Amino acid sequence: MQEKPISIYVHIPFCEKKCAYCAFNSFCASEKQKEECLDFLCKEIASRKVARPVATIYVGGGTPSVLTEEQIERVANAIYDNFDVYEDAEFTIEANPNSITENLLKKWKSLRVNRLSIGVQTLNERSLKQIGRLHDRKTALEKVKLARKFFANVSCDLIIGLEGQTEKDLCRDAKTLLELGVKHISCYLLEVYENTPLARMIANGKFLPLDEEQTISAFNKLATFLQDEGMTRYEISNFAFDGWESRHNLNYWARGEYLGFGLSAHSFLNGKRFQNAETLEKYSNGEVVEENLSAKEEDEERVMLGLRCNLGVDLSTIQTYDITQNAYFDEYLSQGILQRKGDRLFLNPLFWHVSNTIISNLLP
């Protein structure tokens, strides 16, 4: 019998320029640093070989599209050399519009990449400048069009909550992208993290994000629009036409296992979660933070992950407690917050944006 497939995530921690809102582990590196980092990354991939087939690969960041053709080829080959990757595996690369070139697209294609996730964020010129993106509206549209020439499966990210953003703007941006043949859109609420340039801009009155009310209201309008266009909101932030969902992300929600390579990458293998160190020095020493999940924590994950997407939770998999006896369970069902179909429990998508409250109440 064949082993259960896993996913592979590769973290490319480099960016051409940090975006104003980014609190993520990425930085601008010199060519030399990049090479050193990739050397180590490829070694790491080789050293963590497991006898499990690979169903999805996701190269994220950072900005993976800053890697040259040779560099991305090294990474891809490191995976192919060490893992048994399914013929039809989903292979996603995250890309910024400005770094996409025809040559790079061709290279990716040749490496069996078959899905692009493009960081468009918005098509509003002013907003793009404010949040420190390197591309403008025109570039974004051209590059998405170009990407579509090589790839059927293209996803774009949009940010909701930017200064002056209206529901109309958002829906128009989405419509433009759909007209270019985009099959998947991730809609992220603008989050302001401490110590980011954006946080300082807000503190200095130089950026005025939408308030919570406006943000959620705009999101909901966008969601309605996308659903009217035939997409399904299959997770809090993700919309796709049927069959174009991100299999890699679905694997996370379904508690499928995965290996994460690179700085600060997370893995989940043989029931154990672990994370590579977050600083280059510790990472290159191979430092890892391990976590053994208790049965209770596994159940917490099942509830938390299942309720954030349209997979729902299979109640029969919950081992350590009877969630139906939870003080909130019946109340939420009667209020239409939870929906139950046989053994499956779903969170009504209308409440996905307040899911922390609901899910935390339902934990053991």
Add this chain to the structure above:
Amino acid sequence: MKDLSLIRNFCIIAHIDHGKSTLADRLIEMTGTVSKRDMQDQILDSMELEREKGITIKLAPTRLVYEYAGKEYILNLIDTPGHVDFTYEVSRSLAACEGALLLVDASQGVEAQTLANTYLALDNNLEIVPVINKIDLPSARVDEVKAEIEEVIGLDAENCPCISAKDGLNIDQVLRAVVEQIPAPSGDENKPLKALIFDSHYDNFKGAICLIRVFDGSVKRGDRILMMRTGKIFEATEVGIFVPNTKETAVLSAGDVGYIAASIKTISDVRVGDTVTLADNPISEALPGYKEVQPVVFCGIFTVDGAKYDELKDSLEKLKLNDASLQFSPEVSSALGFGFRCGFLGLLHLEIITERLEREFNLDIITTAPSVSYVVHKTNGEVLEISNPSNFPSAVEISRIEEPIVNVSVFTPPEYVGAIMDLCQEKRGIYKDMQYIDKRRVEMKYVMPLGEIIYDFFDSLKSRTKGYASFDYEFAGTAPADLVKVDLLLNGEKCDALSLIVHKDKAYSRGRELTERLKKIIPRQLFEVPIQACIGNKIIARETISAMRKDVLAKCYGGDITRKRKLLEKQKEGKKRMRKIGSVEIPSEAFMSILKLDDNK
């Protein structure tokens, strides 16, 4: 034969912060009662909480040995609590002494509390020796304070000791004054035993301990002792003195201060103010001044985690072992579940007990807003005493209500007279009298409902007078009042623990403040929640908490599931401090918040 002329029994009267405990420490140090090595600051304040708050709650007597003019004197120092909540305890401590040191801060001068306790001491015919403390402070105004003592209290302060307890300056003068000015005890050790219980505490091995002052006769181990108020008889298993720890002695006789242990199981058998005599040779009349201590402030105490009810019960019982004035009985609240209605001597007492429950017993508790005890006359002739607003009958069943009132005296610099008058008026105070004590101090007298005092009076007084005013009160019976019960509805459901009794004229404004405050305290819920204040069925105020919009971990960074799980776990943990009323979750602080409303915000 013991020489009574070599004994002095005295206590220290002082306002909070005037340095009483520090002086006591210096006296102990000077007389070598405790070696410097074992000295811990403020050693008479035995509870951690007391040391932290800098106030003395429990009396801890100690015996000092002082050499003077070639003779060895025994000075029994009985420390006293300096707060209005404990006036009765103070009065019994005073009754155990022949004299008192009146300790006054050289920069603050005479305060309301000092004056009240000085009067108590005068009532007990004590010789009072003024002592001016903190003369090391740059702001010290020794001569003015001396004049104030002479003016306000009528004591000769001309040659009184002026000291710095902190620096140990002139402490010897204090000891000399005690010997020279305070009379030696009188009494006859051949008469039958007559001793006053001025305090009690509970010892896990010896049972309830009586702290006594012997006036006549003597007592030794094996004696059968009779508590005259309760009529109970016990066999003394140990008698002794405080040095300041307990030390067994063969006998305690007239003039002595010490303790009796008699395997007494419950502290309520040892009543402060009771008289101890010998069962086989009793005296005919008990000492005067005994009172049953009645709680005046009440509140509900519940555990944040409802499952910890039994722990709360055990903890209260343990506290009660040492504190006969603490009362409690089970209470059930639809909002807060099972808990206890507790009665206290005052707000400080309440605060001390709740803090001890949290610190010493590690309980997470919810307290409801304090209330006083009302006398409710029903239309059917029934008369009820009610200290829990949620037990109030409906308005149609009530013919009239009486509330406890107090005589309040406020000491203040003259520039705050206007502000205090406004405050007292807002608090339904009736002006009685005002006297200029000197050019910088005024004493103002009001009659005021106790219910208004426990509702933010102290904080308002402090904030409106920049902390310069002090106040004191004593009970003055009850008076009829036009009171109504204001209920709080959350999402249409009544929250019993938030009900309060308010004067009719203030019901609207209080209702409005309360709904506004709750709107701030209660976090957004999944649905919109109306908050209403009502009298009976009539809505008098309304606020709305809009529905929560955003509470989500939107992004999944490269499969970081652990961070998400931990955030949610933490959120769940935070929920433990919430109570559910119907489908509305309210933080436990909300219940206490009714108290914190400031009319003047």
